[in-house]
Amino acid sequence: MSGRMEIVEWADVSGTGFSPQGRSSGGASPAHWAAAEAMLHEDLGQPPEGIRRTGEHPIWTLRRVPLGDRRTWCFVVQGRRGPFGVAGTSRFGFAPPGMDAYESWETGMAEVAGPHEPPAEDPPTGLLSVVLGGVLLRRPVIPIGTSPADTAWVIQRILGVLPERDARLFSWSTCLLQPPGPATSRVVSGRWPAEFNGWEPELGRAVEQVFAAGPVTKGQVARFLDDRAAEAGFDDLVDVAAHGRCLPQRRRGDVSLHELILQSRYSPQPVRQEEVPGMLHARQGRIALRDNHRSLVREWARDNPAAAVRHLRAESDPVLSRELTLGLVQAQDGSPENLLGLPTAGKPGSADWLRRLAELLTDACDRDDLLRHAERWRERERPWASYPDLFAARGWLKSLGLTVDDAPGLFPVRKDLIIEELNRHHRITSAALEELHLVRRPVELIEEIAPELRALPPQEAEALIEALSKRTTDRRSARRLQGLKTRLTGVPEPARPATPKRRRYNPLALILVGAATLVAVLVLLILAPSTGDRSELGRTGPSETGGHPDQGPYRLPAIDEHPEQRRYRLPAIDGHSEPGRSGQRRHGPPGTGAGRPMPGQS
Numbered sequence: 001m002s003g004r005m006e007i008v009e010w011a012d013v014s015g016t017g018f019s020p021q022g023r024s025s026g027g028a029s030p031a032h033w034a035a036a037e038a039m040l041h042e043d044l045g046q047p048p049e050g051i052r053r054t055g056e057h058p059i060w061t062l063r064r065v066p067l068g069d070r071r072t073w074c075f076v077v078q079g080r081r082g083p084f085g086v087a088g089t090s091r092f093g094f095a096p097p098g099m100d101a102y103e104s105w106e107t108g109m110a111e112v113a114g115p116h117e118p119p120a121e122d123p124p125t126g127l128l129s130v131v132l133g134g135v136l137l138r139r140p141v142i143p144i145g146t147s148p149a150d151t152a153w154v155i156q157r158i159l160g161v162l163p164e165r166d167a168r169l170f171s172w173s174t175c176l177l178q179p180p181g182p183a184t185s186r187v188v189s190g191r192w193p194a195e196f197n198g199w200e201p202e203l204g205r206a207v208e209q210v211f212a213a214g215p216v217t218k219g220q221v222a223r224f225l226d227d228r229a230a231e232a233g234f235d236d237l238v239d240v241a242a243h244g245r246c247l248p249q250r251r252r253g254d255v256s257l258h259e260l261i262l263q264s265r266y267s268p269q270p271v272r273q274e275e276v277p278g279m280l281h282a283r284q285g286r287i288a289l290r291d292n293h294r295s296l297v298r299e300w301a302r303d304n305p306a307a308a309v310r311h312l313r314a315e316s317d318p319v320l321s322r323e324l325t326l327g328l329v330q331a332q333d334g335s336p337e338n339l340l341g342l343p344t345a346g347k348p349g350s351a352d353w354l355r356r357l358a359e360l361l362t363d364a365c366d367r368d369d370l371l372r373h374a375e376r377w378r379e380r381e382r383p384w385a386s387y388p389d390l391f392a393a394r395g396w397l398k399s400l401g402l403t404v405d406d407a408p409g410l411f412p413v414r415k416d417l418i419i420e421e422l423n424r425h426h427r428i429t430s431a432a433l434e435e436l437h438l439v440r441r442p443v444e445l446i447e448e449i450a451p452e453l454r455a456l457p458p459q460e461a462e463a464l465i466e467a468l469s470k471r472t473t474d475r476r477s478a479r480r481l482q483g484l485k486t487r488l489t490g491v492p493e494p495a496r497p498a499t500p501k502r503r504r505y506n507p508l509a510l511i512l513v514g515a516a517t518l519v520a521v522l523v524l525l526i527l528a529p530s531t532g533d534r535s536e537l538g539r540t541g542p543s544e545t546g547g548h549p550d551q552g553p554y555r556l557p558a559i560d561e562h563p564e565q566r567r568y569r570l571p572a573i574d575g576h577s578e579p580g581r582s583g584q585r586r587h588g589p590p591g592t593g594a595g596r597p598m599p600g601q602s
Contacts, residue, residue, distance in 0.1 A: 005075065005093035005104075005111050008036045010046070012087035018046045028094075031068040036092040039065065042181030044076050047088040050200040051177065053081035057148040057193050060113055061173040062105050062155070063184070067094060073101060075108025078177060101167035102159040102246055106277075109152070115310065116152070122283040123154045125242045131158050131188060132238060133216040135166050136257050137224055142188040143211035148174035151190030153281065158188075160246030160278050161237055166257045176207050225261070233261040244282025245275045276300040280311055280320070290319045301327025305339040312360065313353065325364040333376050338383040343396045345388035358399045370400055371407050378410065387412050404438045411438045415445070419452050427460050428467065442468035443480045450487040461488035 008028045009021045023033060040046075044061060047054065059078040064071055073095040080088035093112035095104040109116060127144055131154065134142035144151045151174040159167055171180065173189040175196075180187050187210070197204040225231050237260065240247070247260075247269055255263070271279070271293050277300070279285025289297050301308035301324040308324050315321045332339045340357060343349045361370060374397065378384035384393060390412055397410055404411040414435050421432035428436070439445050445468065456464065465481050465488075472478060 005095055005107055006032050007091060007093045007112060008032050009089060009091045010036070010040060011089040011091075012085050018087045032092075032094055035065050035067050035074065035094070036090075039063070039074070039076065039092065040090060042183060043176070043178050044078065045090060047078050047080040047084075047090075047177055048200055048203060050203065051080055051196055052199055054079040054084065055082065057175065057196075058113060058116060058152055059148060059173075059175050059177060060108070060152060061171060062101065062108065063171040064168050070097070072097065073099060073104035075104055075112050077108075077113045100164045100252060101162070101172075102156075105156055105159050105172070109156075116149075117314065118153055118281045119150050122242070123150045123157075125238060127154050128157060128241045129218065129221075129238050130215040131155075132162070132234070132241070132257070133218070133221040134188070135162065135170070136221060136234075136261075137216055138169075138186075139213070139216060140186050141211050141213065142170070142186075143215055144188065144190045145215070146190055147193060148190050151175070154190075155188065157241045157244055157278065157282065160244070160275075161241045161260075163255050163257055163260055164252055165254065176210070178203060179206050179210050230261055233263075237261055239284070242282060242284050243288055244278035244280065244285035245271065246278050248272065248274055271296060273300050273303070277304075277307060277311070280315075286317060286320065290317060294319065294323045297323040298327040298330070301325075302330045303327075305331040305335075309339070309341065313356065318363070321360060322364045325360040329361070329365070329373055332383075333373060336381045336383075340383075342377065342383045343393045344383055345386070345392045348392055354396055355399075358396065362400060367401065367406075370402065374400075374402065374410055375407060384410075404440070408440050413438050413445070415449055418445075419449050422456065422460075422464075423452075423454050426454070426456060428463055433467065436464075436467050436471070439468060439471045442471050443477050443484070446481065446484045446487070450484070453488065456488045458489050464488060 006028050008023070010018055011021050012018050020033065044063075047059070061076040061078075063074055063076070065074045067074075075093040075095070077091040077093075078084075078089070080086075083089075091112055093108050095107065099107065123146060127146060131142055131144060135158075144154055146154065155172050155174070159172070170186045170188050171184045173187065175192060176187070176189045189211070191211075192204050192207055221234060222231055225234060271288070273296055276289065276293075276297055279289050280297075297320060305328055308328050312321060312324050312328070315324065328340055332342075338344060338347070341347075341349050341353055342357075343354055365373065374384075376382070378390060384390050390410060391414060394411060402410065418432050418435050421429045465484070469478050469481055472481075
């Protein structure tokens with residue numbers, strides 16, 4: 001849409017009667033008020049008093065009117081009772097320069113009338129054929145035989161394919177509340193509702209008389225075209241309108257409907273992005289988008305996020321919902337604005353939309369994609385850039401299936417809330433416990449909040465430490481937590497008796513010591529004297545003071561003995577000598593040397 005409409009209004013909002021509202025505020029120009037007043041004096045004035053209420057029937061008219069020294073489209077809304085007041089309302093929205101009929105109708109519905117849901121069922125394609133045939137044959141009045149609500153969507157689809165040159169020839173109304181004035185030469189309108197005829201039967205008959213000629217027939221169209229190819233082109237154009245498509249390049253060009261019919265037959269136009277919203281409101285258009293133009297739906301949602309959000313609130317087709325959602329996610333990734341309506345501290349959002357949005361996102365994105373997008377949305381100057389915004393979004397993030405273990409940055413801990421709850425209640429409340437379940441570094445948390453905490457009862461301090469211990473698998477952190485308990489209670493723990501340290505042995509050291517010991521033993525065995533030497537070293541003999549050699553069972557060898565003799569001499573036992581290694585017996589008194597083998601004896 002190329003701009004906004006300038007709106008002026010006549011109503012009774014203060015009990016002073018049907019009068020212009022806000023004229024003195026200086027919003028609209030005098031030319032706008034003058035143009036609106038001229039229409040009031042024709043056929044678009046105060047709703048007839050006999051029509052008690054317009055209710056669910058939208059009474060809308062789009063007409064080309066003079067505005068100063070130029071002409072423009074004006075979208076008019078009429079109503080009585082409800083939001084329009086007892087006296088009724090006539091509201092006029094003037095299109096900016098350059099806005100064509102189709103855009104003016106779309107903009108008027110959004111800005112002047114307010115959003116309206118499309119009909120549950122598409123209007124019959126026969127109605128589209130009747131209107132296009134009436135325009136083709138230049139009928140002065142073209143009746144649309146359906147309710148005002150359905151007529152609104154018939155007009156929207158007709159204007160999407162009708163050349164601007166032909167659209168300007170008619171006044172387009174969902175329902176005429178009174179016969180058209182003399183300045184209105186050609187009229188397209190829906191029929192009166194039954195209750196209107198009941199309240200104002202005479203006025204109803206007068207309006208019906210305007211359309212007494214009835215609609216054109218297919219035979220009349222065929223005779224006018226007088227060409228099979230042209231007839232096929234007419235049917236193709238009706239089908240394009242039924243799909244909810246618009247032909248911006250063709251309708252804005254300087255061509256007539258007849259010329260467009262011929263062009264439609266021989267040069268079909270590809271679907272453009274700006275045709276997507278109209279096609280989304282048409283059953284056949286939705287089928288075409290779902291089957292052949294999914295990427296176009298995604299691109300349209302990316303470039304028109306506000307309109308896509310409005311459409312998604314009621315979209316039921318899973319394929320179209322997915323494409324619209326993915327387009328919106330792309331738009332949100334690249335924008336600092338909260339296009340998706342994410343929950344924030346300033347705007348928590350409606351529960352219905354957040355529930356719907358969670359369903360859409362989980363259906364369109366896998367878990368890794370959700371994490372990636374959510375992390376993007378908490379970057380600087382994004383919707384979740386601050387901790388309060390993330391606090392507000394916590395419950396909704398959990399509804400997506402995300403947890404603190406998946407993305408700790410999305411679930412910051414409200415330390416101030418933990419401190420407040422513990423200081424106020426002196427125990428772990430449910431609110432505090434919810435925050436404790438999000439803690440990733442329990443030791444650091446205790447060290448940060450302990451200076452601001454009042455002393456806790458020992459059992460509550462124990463419960464707090466136990467709750468935090470479950471958030472860590474590190475034994476060192478668990479021991480440090482136990483050591484921080486006194487900081488929570490303010491009471492030091494009683495000294496425990498010292499436990500003797502268990503001597504720990506290094507297995508390698510034990511092996512080395514054992515090996516060294518074994519080597520030492522082996523060295524001693526190798527270097528030790530022979531068996532005979534060991535026997536003599538253990539004997540005792542006459543003392544140096546002159547003791548007799550027979551005193552005691554052993555004696556030392558005589559000083560004058562030759563070493564070889566000492567080697568082969570055995571100790572005397574009970575005064576008798578034992579045989580030596582040579583096998584000879586020794587004779588003679590002890591100490592005389594008798595019987596000893598001489599050196600060199602074998």
